[in-house]
Amino acid sequence: xxxxxxxxxxxxxxxxxxxxxxxxxxxxxxxxxxxxxxxxxxxxxxxxxxxxxxxxxxxxxxxxxxxxxxxxxxxxxxxxxxxxxxxxxxxxxxxxxxxxxxxxxxxxxxxxxxxxxxxxxxxxxxxxxxxxxxxxxxxxxxxxxxxxxxxxxxxxxxxxxxxxxxxxxxxxxxxxxxxxxxxxxxxxxxxxxxxxxxxxxxxxxxxxxx
Numbered sequence: 380x381x382x383x384x385x386x387x388x389x390x391x392x393x394x395x396x397x398x399x400x401x402x403x404x405x406x407x408x409x410x411x412x413x414x415x416x417x418x419x420x421x422x423x424x425x426x427x428x429x430x431x432x433x434x435x436x437x438x439x440x441x442x443x444x445x446x447x448x449x450x451x452x453x454x455x456x457x458x459x460x461x462x463x464x465x466x467x468x469x470x471x472x473x474x475x476x477x478x479x480x481x482x483x484x485x486x487x488x489x490x491x492x493x494x495x496x497x498x499x500x501x502x503x504x505x506x507x508x509x510x511x512x513x514x515x516x517x518x519x520x521x522x523x524x525x526x527x528x529x530x531x532x533x534x535x536x537x538x539x540x541x542x543x544x545x546x547x548x549x550x551x552x553x554x555x556x557x558x559x560x561x562x563x564x565x566x567x568x569x570x571x572x573x574x575x576x577x578x579x580x581x582x583x584x585x586x587x588x589x
Contacts, residue, residue, distance in 0.1 A: 391428035408514035414521035416538030419548035445522025447495025537573035
């Protein structure tokens with residue numbers, strides 16, 4: 380994929396204009412967008428930027444962070460704090476994401492989603508209320524490893540870091556996750572399968588294609 384230099388501000392606007400033209404294949408009145416990337420790539424920042432651009436155009440959206448759907452520590456750390464297999468397949472409660480986020484946004488859903496389930500810092504249930512997403516609104520879901528799970532996204536954006544940039548920008552305490560992202564790149568190839576690719580090696584000067 381050919382990448383072009385762009386500013387973050389312009390990227391947010393370009394993505395927003397593309398989202399406004401989306402028509403879900405399943406007839407849902409909601410658009411479901413993935414902002415996929417390692418934490419070091421900060422995909423949530425781009426999701427928030429797009430949410431603001433949608434707001435200025437009078438379109439509703441909900442930004443959801445998958446870290447609000449971590450499984451309890453007793454389950455995700457069952458095999459130790461640094462288990463790569465567990466991080467790939469056992470840290471995030473994909474069942475809860477299907478039940479509380481995606482199912483309500485199906486064609487016959489009511490649009491009421493749960494913004495989070497568990498506080499990633501305290502490991503306690505957040506007890507958040509369900510929030511409505513009006514028809515015509517956008518789900519902006521961000522987090523790592525999103526393209527492994529067959530979620531019904533209408534558009535996928537992958538924030539890519541080179542291996543060197545990923546290591547450099549990942550806190551040393553989290554370097555144990557690097558093999559997981561290497562496997563993700565090999566097994567899922569998000570850079571090739573995402574609809575939009577954003578290279579974020581230099582946080583000041585992104586490039587994009589899609």
